[in-house]
Amino acid sequence: MLRVAPALLGKILASRSPAGELTAGRIVEVEAYREDDPASHSHRGVTPRTRTMFGPAGHLYVYFTYGMHWCCNVVVGPPGVGAAVLLRAVEPVLGEEIMWSRRAAARTSRDLASGPARTTQALGLDGSHDGVDLLDEGAAVALLDDGNPPRGRRRRGPRIGIRQATEKPWRWWLDGNPHVSRR
Template sequence: MSGPLDRSFFARDPVVVAPELLGCIVTANGVSVRLTEVEAYREDDPASHSFRGPTKRTAVMFGPAGFLYVYFTYGMHYCANLVCGEDGAGAAVLLRAGEVVEGEALARARRGERVPDRDLARGPARLAQAMGWDRSDDGRDMVGAVRAGAPTASVAGPRTGIMKAADTAWRFAIPGDRFVSPYKRHPKAPGAG
């Protein structure tokens, strides 16, 4: 493994950063995950939380780069993003899935004893839970906590579960990796059904 990624790595367009995060190792709260799937979001993207400008909830997305943006969804789950781009850009990469490579016992304690290894961090809410992240981690500096991994191939496709910009191919995954989550088109997205 190479060393930690510095802030300049994140201070670029999330569409460029996202595929380069595949295979990288993220460490927090005693658990390390090898990223297998991510999604890019920008301020000019109608599917992004930053699309309508900064709010109390989304302030972290507007920089500086390299910080964690954590949000609560569906009244029950947390999801985590790595902030990207220049200060004020409103950009981030959603951490969608990964493989727990260190701290499996701790991840399992957070996720449940009967959860299969494959599902410990496969999906954004599962990944955040395995890492022990919640809203209190919003704004956490992740520079030094993300290490470069072995270079890997990637495939791009539409993002999962969004209604707007549903066909924008900013979901990146390691092809054939068993820790990638299944694609699900939002039932209200244009062309669904």
């Protein structure tokens, strides 16, 4: 997991809405979560919410939080192991106009997807996408590699927005990228 998380930097997350609207973003910030980690949803074992986290790698784990926000993760590790990588920010690469329409509160392009809930909203994702196989190119959401190496150096540091295990340096981002959630 700690290897996969930084490897996702620079990859593309693409989605197709029921109306056929295509949006995609380049991943610029991620965080890793795993079972032996008190901050992880999987720490307390399989529950209705975390079922997807314990499923096969490469599927999308989407959860609801703070009464209003959806956030999405890439599941990693073998079935039975509860680990995932939270997608914290993407750089828009396709369908930016559609993202503007979905993100009414955004004032600058950096507001479009600089945060996990913003990213999920900009890509039009919600709980209905929980469990989608990201490696199935026909699915509504897919994880792609366009061959371009990530721009900027990979950096790592403590995770954001958690109250447990705040010391673990399990957040990675592309140094200097303006779409990262905090700088």
